[in-house]
Amino acid sequence: MNKRFVSVAVLAAAISTPTVAQMSVEDQIETRQAAYQFASWNMGKIKAQTVDGSAAFDQNQVAAAAKAIAAVANSGMSVLYSRDSANDRAENTRLKPNFFEEPMKVQEIAVSFVREANALQELAAAGDQAAIARQFAKVGETCKACHDNFRAK
Amino acid sequence: MNKRFVSVAVLAAAISTPTVAQMSVEDQIETRQAAYQFASWNMGKIKAQTVDGSAAFDQNQVAAAAKAIAAVANSGMSVLYSRDSANDRAENTRLKPNFFEEPMKVQEIAVSFVREANALQELAAAGDQAAIARQFAKVGETCKACHDNFRAK
Numbered sequence: 001m002n003k004r005f006v007s008v009a010v011l012a013a014a015i016s017t018p019t020v021a022q023m024s025v026e027d028q029i030e031t032r033q034a035a036y037q038f039a040s041w042n043m044g045k046i047k048a049q050t051v052d053g054s055a056a057f058d059q060n061q062v063a064a065a066a067k068a069i070a071a072v073a074n075s076g077m078s079v080l081y082s083r084d085s086a087n088d089r090a091e092n093t094r095l096k097p098n099f100f101e102e103p104m105k106v107q108e109i110a111v112s113f114v115r116e117a118n119a120l121q122e123l124a125a126a127g128d129q130a131a132i133a134r135q136f137a138k139v140g141e142t143c144k145a146c147h148d149n150f151r152a153k
Numbered sequence: 154m155n156k157r158f159v160s161v162a163v164l165a166a167a168i169s170t171p172t173v174a175q176m177s178v179e180d181q182i183e184t185r186q187a188a189y190q191f192a193s194w195n196m197g198k199i200k201a202q203t204v205d206g207s208a209a210f211d212q213n214q215v216a217a218a219a220k221a222i223a224a225v226a227n228s229g230m231s232v233l234y235s236r237d238s239a240n241d242r243a244e245n246t247r248l249k250p251n252f253f254e255e256p257m258k259v260q261e262i263a264v265s266f267v268r269e270a271n272a273l274q275e276l277a278a279a280g281d282q283a284a285i286a287r288q289f290a291k292v293g294e295t296c297k298a299c300h301d302n303f304r305a306k
Contacts, residue, residue: 031191034186041187042228070224071220074217074220075218
């Protein structure tokens with residue numbers, strides 16, 4: 001619950017920053033896509049080393065990758081989602097307008113992403129490969145939840 | 154010295170991963186640009202809150218931003234720099250070929266980036282706004298060192 005509280009606090013803090021007002025819609029879209037691409041690269045490293053076994057397990061790398069994913073989750077990305085940045089008003093984005101019609105659903109998924117990413121960071125630091133693989137899947141579920149609900153095909 | 158040793162170890166570990174062999178030059182370029190854009194967004198938040206004063210200081214946000222920058226610095230980005238990804242062989246990049254002719258200079262700057270970003274993360278967690286602003290400048294110097302040496306105008 002504490003982690004959940006902290007997550008909500010971070011999201012609330014992010015929402016209160018004037019940063020969004022200073023960023024163009026194009027910059028919001030580019031920045032959020034960059035953050036997710038950086039997270040995806042790091043998810044791929046953890047998948048390769050703990051799930052697929054296509055790369056040798058290196059705890060330093062996996063721990064660093066998990067920190068990167070948690071850093072993205074905790075970076076207050078809500079400021080990068082202004083109403084004008086959905087795909088009905090902006091280009092180069094698959095964000096669906098219903099993102100702004102379902103704020104509680106968005107927050108639920110965002111808080112889950114933060115919670116599961118923080119848990120992955122802790123497990124990666126501990127180094128139990130099987131536990132990391134299981135938690136990796138939980139983080140992936142939160143990515144998929146957002147894609148399924150709010151990303152155009 | 155310990156932090157420096159860890160930084161070098163992380164870089165060495167990154168160099169040993171087969172990840173680069175699995176990524177296209179285009180993916181290497183897109184991924185490293187995404188990582189730096191994510192870091193730049195977070196640098197901007199710290200600058201606004203501790204240097205410019207254009208946004209109210211929020212320690213939670215600044216600490217999260219510093220973690221994001223440190224996560225980028227520690228993510229083993231050296232695997233995203235294959236020789237074919239310089240601007241004499243690839244498009245959509247300003248990376249100059251001399252990056253591959255001066256490996257010790259590259260490592261010196263990379264290790265400095267990791268060291269200063271880790272120090273910023275620690276100071277941001279402590280919360281001394283003036284100290285954070287001073288360390289922010291040190292991190293920025295490592296960004297500039299790489300741009301001045303290896304990024305085309």
